[in-house]
Amino acid sequence: MSAKRLSANRAMWTQNVRQIGWIAIIHLLLWLAAIVLPIGLSYSQYDPKVGNVPQWKNVYYISNGFETLIAWLVPILAAAGVLRYMHEKRSADFIHSLPIRRTELLVGQVLFGWMLLIVPLAVTALAAIGCLYGLDLPWPIGAADVGRWFGETLVMETVIFAFSIVIGVLVGQSVLHIVLTNIFLVFPAGIMVLMFSNLSLLLYGFPDMYYLSSELEQWVMPIRYAMLTDQAMSAGEIGMLLLLSLLFFGLSIWLYERRPTEAAGQALAFSVLRPLFVYGVAFCSWLVGGFYFGNVESKWSWTVFGYISFSLIGYAIAQMVIAKTWRVFHRWKGYIAFAGAMGVICLLVHLDPLGYEQRVPALADIKQVYFGQSTMNFEHPEMIGRSFQEVDQFLRSQDNIKAVRAFHEQLVHDQPSPPRFANIRTVVIGYVLKDGTRLLRRYVVPIEPYMPYFQRIMGSKEYKQQYYLLLRPGGYSPIRQVTIRNVETGRAEVVLAEPKEIESFVQALKQDLWNEPVEDIIGGGRAWQGNIELLQSDGDSFSLPLDEYNLHVRQWLEERHMWEKIEK
Amino acid sequence: MIQLVDVTKTFDRFAAVKGANMMVPKGAIYGLLGPNGAGKTTLLKMMAGILRQDRGTITVDGEDVWENVRVKQRLLFLPDFVYFFPHATIRQMADFYEQLYPSFSRGRFTELRSAFSLDVDQKIQQFSKGMQRQAAFWLAFSVQPDVLIMDEPLDGLDAFVRRHVKQLLIEEVAEREMTVVISSHNLRELEDLCDIVGLMAQGTVRMERDLNELRAGMHKIQVAFRGGFPSELAERLDIVHREERGSIVLLVVRGEKRSIEETVSSFAPLILDVLPLSLEEIFVYEMGDVVDVRETVVG
Numbered sequence: 001m002s003a004k005r006l007s008a009n010r011a012m013w014t015q016n017v018r019q020i021g022w023i024a025i026i027h028l029l030l031w032l033a034a035i036v037l038p039i040g041l042s043y044s045q046y047d048p049k050v051g052n053v054p055q056w057k058n059v060y061y062i063s064n065g066f067e068t069l070i071a072w073l074v075p076i077l078a079a080a081g082v083l084r085y086m087h088e089k090r091s092a093d094f095i096h097s098l099p100i101r102r103t104e105l106l107v108g109q110v111l112f113g114w115m116l117l118i119v120p121l122a123v124t125a126l127a128a129i130g131c132l133y134g135l136d137l138p139w140p141i142g143a144a145d146v147g148r149w150f151g152e153t154l155v156m157e158t159v160i161f162a163f164s165i166v167i168g169v170l171v172g173q174s175v176l177h178i179v180l181t182n183i184f185l186v187f188p189a190g191i192m193v194l195m196f197s198n199l200s201l202l203l204y205g206f207p208d209m210y211y212l213s214s215e216l217e218q219w220v221m222p223i224r225y226a227m228l229t230d231q232a233m234s235a236g237e238i239g240m241l242l243l244l245s246l247l248f249f250g251l252s253i254w255l256y257e258r259r260p261t262e263a264a265g266q267a268l269a270f271s272v273l274r275p276l277f278v279y280g281v282a283f284c285s286w287l288v289g290g291f292y293f294g295n296v297e298s299k300w301s302w303t304v305f306g307y308i309s310f311s312l313i314g315y316a317i318a319q320m321v322i323a324k325t326w327r328v329f330h331r332w333k334g335y336i337a338f339a340g341a342m343g344v345i346c347l348l349v350h351l352d353p354l355g356y357e358q359r360v361p362a363l364a365d366i367k368q369v370y371f372g373q374s375t376m377n378f379e380h381p382e383m384i385g386r387s388f389q390e391v392d393q394f395l396r397s398q399d400n401i402k403a404v405r406a407f408h409e410q411l412v413h414d415q416p417s418p419p420r421f422a423n424i425r426t427v428v429i430g431y432v433l434k435d436g437t438r439l440l441r442r443y444v445v446p447i448e449p450y451m452p453y454f455q456r457i458m459g460s461k462e463y464k465q466q467y468y469l470l471l472r473p474g475g476y477s478p479i480r481q482v483t484i485r486n487v488e489t490g491r492a493e494v495v496l497a498e499p500k501e502i503e504s505f506v507q508a509l510k511q512d513l514w515n516e517p518v519e520d521i522i523g524g525g526r527a528w529q530g531n532i533e534l535l536q537s538d539g540d541s542f543s544l545p546l547d548e549y550n551l552h553v554r555q556w557l558e559e560r561h562m563w564e565k566i567e568k
Numbered sequence: 569m570i571q572l573v574d575v576t577k578t579f580d581r582f583a584a585v586k587g588a589n590m591m592v593p594k595g596a597i598y599g600l601l602g603p604n605g606a607g608k609t610t611l612l613k614m615m616a617g618i619l620r621q622d623r624g625t626i627t628v629d630g631e632d633v634w635e636n637v638r639v640k641q642r643l644l645f646l647p648d649f650v651y652f653f654p655h656a657t658i659r660q661m662a663d664f665y666e667q668l669y670p671s672f673s674r675g676r677f678t679e680l681r682s683a684f685s686l687d688v689d690q691k692i693q694q695f696s697k698g699m700q701r702q703a704a705f706w707l708a709f710s711v712q713p714d715v716l717i718m719d720e721p722l723d724g725l726d727a728f729v730r731r732h733v734k735q736l737l738i739e740e741v742a743e744r745e746m747t748v749v750i751s752s753h754n755l756r757e758l759e760d761l762c763d764i765v766g767l768m769a770q771g772t773v774r775m776e777r778d779l780n781e782l783r784a785g786m787h788k789i790q791v792a793f794r795g796g797f798p799s800e801l802a803e804r805l806d807i808v809h810r811e812e813r814g815s816i817v818l819l820v821v822r823g824e825k826r827s828i829e830e831t832v833s834s835f836a837p838l839i840l841d842v843l844p845l846s847l848e849e850i851f852v853y854e855m856g857d858v859v860d861v862r863e864t865v866v867g
Contacts, residue, residue: 011667015653018660094651096618098668099640261618262579271580 008100009108016112020081023074028120030070034063035149036127043135056140059128059149060229067153072222075117075157076181079164080174082113087174092264106256110165110249117157125150152233156225159241160185162248163221169255170273172266176321188219194287200442201294201303202350204357204415207428207442210375267321278318282338285314296420307346311339360409361431361439368396369404370430370440371457378430378440388469388542389521392428397462404429407453411443418446425454425522447522455518467521468513469542470506470534477536479506484546484557484566485531493530493565494557506534508552509544516549530566569594570615570715570747572773575624577610584610586771587624592764594629595745597737599758602768608751609648611768612719615749616645628715641669644713648720650704658688658703662710669711677710683732697724705733709740716740717749722757734761759847775854782850787825791832792816792839801835808853820845820853 039062042054056062085095095105128146132139164181171177193212200208217223233241255270263269268277289310293302315335319328352358370378372392377383384392395404408429418424425447430440447454457463469475479502484494496502509532530546532553546553546566557563570592577585585607592598602608613619614626617633617640625632628639652661666672681688684706686695692703701724708716716737722730738761740746752758758765766776786808791797792815802810805828809820816839821828825842832840 007667011664014667015664018656019654090647090649090651091653093613093618093645093647097613097616097640097645099637099643100668101635101637260620261613 008098009104012100012105012108013112016082016109020078020084020116023078023081024116024120027070027074027078027116028123030066030074031120031124032127034066034070035059035124036131038062039128039131039135039139043131043137046137053138053140058141058145058229064226064229068222068226071153071156071225072160072185075161076164076178078113078116079161079168079181080177081116082109083165083168083177084174085109086259086261087168087172087177087264089264092261096261102256103253106169106253110162110252113161113165114158117161118154121150121154121157148232151238152228153225155233155238155241155245156221159245159248160221162245162252165252166248166255169252169259170269172263172269176267185222186220189216189223190220191284191287192216194284194291197294198287198290199349201290202346203352205412205441205443206356207375207440209442210378210440267324274322278315278322278334279338281318282311282315282335283342286311286342288314307342308339311335311342357415358412359439360405360412361433363402363405365433365435366401366405367432367434368394369401370394370428370432371400371404371463372428373426375428375440375442378428378438388544390467390469393463393466394432395457395460395462397460400457400460400462403453403456403460407450407457408441410450410453411445416443416446416449418444423447451519454522458518458521464514464516470510470544471513476534476542477538477540479534480537481535482506483533483535484562485533486566487528487531494562505553505556508556509550511552512550513544515551520549569629570598570749571625571627572611572615573625575611575614575621575626577607577614577619577621579610583771585614585621588768588771588773590766590773590776592747592749594747595741596763597741597748597750597761599762599765600749600751600768600773601753601755601758601765602751603753606768607771608753608768609719612645612717612749612751616640616643616717618645642671642714644669644708644711644716646704646708646716646718646721648723650700652692652700652703654693655691656693657691658686658706661692661703661707662688665707665711669713671712671714672710673712674710676712677706680706680709680736683736698726698729701725702729702733705736709736712740712744713746714744715747715749719751720753721750722752737761755848755851765851777854779847782854783845783847784824786820786822786845786850786853787828788843788845788849789819789821789828789832790816790839790841790843791819791837793835793837798835801832804831820849 038054042052046052054062060067085091096102100108125146129143132142132146160181163185164177167181167184168177171180193216196206196208196211200206218227259269268274286307289306289308290303291306292310293306296302312335315338316328319331320326323331370393372378374392377392381394384390384394395401407427411427411429423446424444427443427445428440429443430438432438458467465471465473480497482494482496482502482505483492485492496505528545528547531543532546533541533543535541554563557566570590572588572590575585575588575590576583588607588611590598590600590611600608600611610619614621615633617636620634627633628643631639633639633643653664656664662672662677666674684702686699686703686706692700695703701721705721722733725733737748741748750758750761755765762779764776764778767774796815797812797817805819806822807819808822809818811818829840829842
């Protein structure tokens with residue numbers, strides 16, 4: 001670059017400093033407030049007698065939510081600042097009349113914007129390190145933590161900034177620039193949530209939660225940032241995000257070379273994007289309408305109302321944004337076509353030509369079944385069996401496979417859609433077939449009519465044995481002590497420490513658990529008469545309720561005249 | 569030299585400029601006339617490299633303007649609504665221009681300080697509209713561009729400043745052979761300034777005329793003959809307009825002044841006066857074929 005060209009860039013930079021240099025100051029102040037100030041405050045509040053050193057595992061613990069907000073919003077603000085010149089008509093004309101090539105101009109602006117991010121971050125990092133080493137306190141974090149924070153935060157701010165630059169080149173208004181960047185930041189996860197939850201409306205039994213739980217939020221940058229507290233970035237992730245930033249940057253230059261100057265003040269800079277925008281907004285609001293009404297009111301008429309009303313509003317708003325006027329009501333033909341097409345698509349999905357809803361595997365093909373309430377544990381069997389009462393289970397006995405399959409067939413046949421606040425229970429049914437194929441469905445089922453089905457499965461020996469920790473073979477370490485506490489006062493009324501006594505008590509307790517009716521397991525709304533606390537040899541303890549069904553336990557206690565202590 | 573060949577620009581579905589052709593010789597002051605909405609601003613912005621034409625070529629001394637730093641360093645555009653950075657002072661804007669335009673002259677800037685009595689350290693946005701425009705002129709003249717493109721630049725200036733600016737412009741053209749394109753919707757504004765006038769309507773340049781040629785090529789005469797106007801004379805003169813006031817006939821005639829005088833004299837007129845013809849009048853007669861626009865620019 002020749003001296004003259006440098007001079008052109010210097011002119012723009014001088015101007016940028018005057019116009020948007022304040023963003024760097026705000027950025028710096030925010031980070032100082034989020035990180036350096038708490039360090040200083042902890043120092044001033046430190047009392048060596050108490051030893052109140054802050055419990056920070058890393059820099060993200062200092063003020064996580066606030067840090068996320070800064071790393072998310074400031075880069076967007078910086079992008080809006082450096083691209084403001086192309087979003088206002090007169091300045092767009094002026095700047096583009098100057099003897100600077102577009103690429104050079106954009107590169108200069110982007111670099112300046114990046115400086116608004118990196119300089120305050122570096123200053124904050126240095127200040128934080130200075131405080132940590134200058135203020136004498138046994139700090140739980142050090143320079144390495146600050147270094148990690150600096151690197152990861154810089155990567156995150158850079159990728160959000162670069163992404164926002166692309167959006168900024170695509171639109172013609174600063175407000176829309178900021179709004180759309182935020183929308184598109186949550187878009188990857190948002191659209192999945194909407195699509196899957198709408199599929200579960202159209203396809204009976206579709207386990208939307210199953211797909212939603214699969215690490216979608218990682219792709220929403222601000223959420224990923226918030227997760228840095230416990231999940232550091234790998235080198236691969238850093239590399240990918242930097243590569244992504246470079247791609248965004250390259251894309252924005254490519255787009256800017258083709259961007260008409262007269263786009264300033266328009267909603268979208270490229271006219272080919274307009275239909276995409278209008279129908280995209282209409283599509284998303286269609287899904288939002290279904291999502292909202294489908295979940296609040298599980299009636300079909302309401303869902304359809306949600307679809308139509310929301311998408312119509314979305315369509316009208318998108319048209320208003322494009323046309324920059326309220327008067328868009330003559331453009332209804334596009335909406336009719338859209339609603340018609342969406343209606344056909346939804347109907348097609350609902351008619352289920354692939355037989356998704358009716359699919360129940362043949363008995364001979366099934367290796368094992370999954371029965372429970374969570375879709376997540378189907379994919380993560382290692383998570384099963386950690387709680388005292390395990391609802392989610394894989395079942396292998398023929399009886400249970402038959403029972404679960406029969407329940408599934410009945411549900412597919414009845415397709416119950418209970419009202420929202422009725423006595424209902426989520427039922428998740430999964431299959432692992434002999435050929436390795438997996439199949440998962442999720443239903444919301446009214447409890448009473450299907451009680452026999454619940455009883456057949458959950459009352460089985462296999463299910464109960466896996467349900468209670470106490471019944472699992474090898475599920476617990478030897479019991480060292482049994483304490484029965486009063487529910488209200490928490491006072492220990494009965495304490496058993498003699499091994500023989502404990503052994504016989506636990507036998508009685510197991511008897512009760514084996515006999516416990518399924519209604520009680522499902523219902524759960526029983527009156528506790530006490531709390532049975534079992535201390536294991538490994539130091540862990542777990543507790544069970546003492547209630548009206550504990551006939552054997554009661555008998556056991558009565559025989560030893562301990563029941564009176566609990567009764568009073 | 570600025571040349572536009574078959575330039576077209578469409579906004580969405582609205583064609584603002586449709587196949588415009590234009591030629592501005594070096595050192596000329598070219599007046600682009602046309603009613604509002606004729607496409608003047610769009611055309612000028614394309615000429616300045618702000619907007620990109622959909623079709624056709626725009627060149628300055630044979631080089632494309634679009635994205636051409638070499639050309640744009642020699643070219644300055646003054647929009648109808650002048651723009652300055654928010655909160656900028658004239659001094660800051662001068663610094664900015666100095667870094668961007670190699671031809672910017674500090675000396676000229678200081679020299680012109682007396683011509684425009686404006687405070688260089690006051691924020692330009694606090695100036696009145698007319699003062700802002702003066703500031704823009706001051707900066708533009710300090711840049712000393714080879715090509716100066718101005719969109720309705722004299723709007724909002726009082727008569728004194730207007731004359732002053734015109735004077736500076738003419739000097740600049742005379743001294744440095746600066747090429748100027750200046751648009752207006754009013755012919756009178758350009759009367760004593762332009763060498764060439766282009767008339768724009770509905771997105772095209774309908775006609776282009778050299779004003780000196782026009783002046784030399786059209787005359788108004790007042791004649792009277794004993795026994796009425798000889799019909800043979802009417803055939804020998806290229807009469808654009810004829811008006812009879814009693815025995816006196818008023819003619820607007822195309823042609824050289826001397827040959828017209830000779831021709832008329834040979835019919836022994838009782839009276840022969842050659843009267844001056846204003847630019848306005850020339851236009852009224854010259855633009856016979858573009859009647860639809862005539863009223864608006866001559867108004």
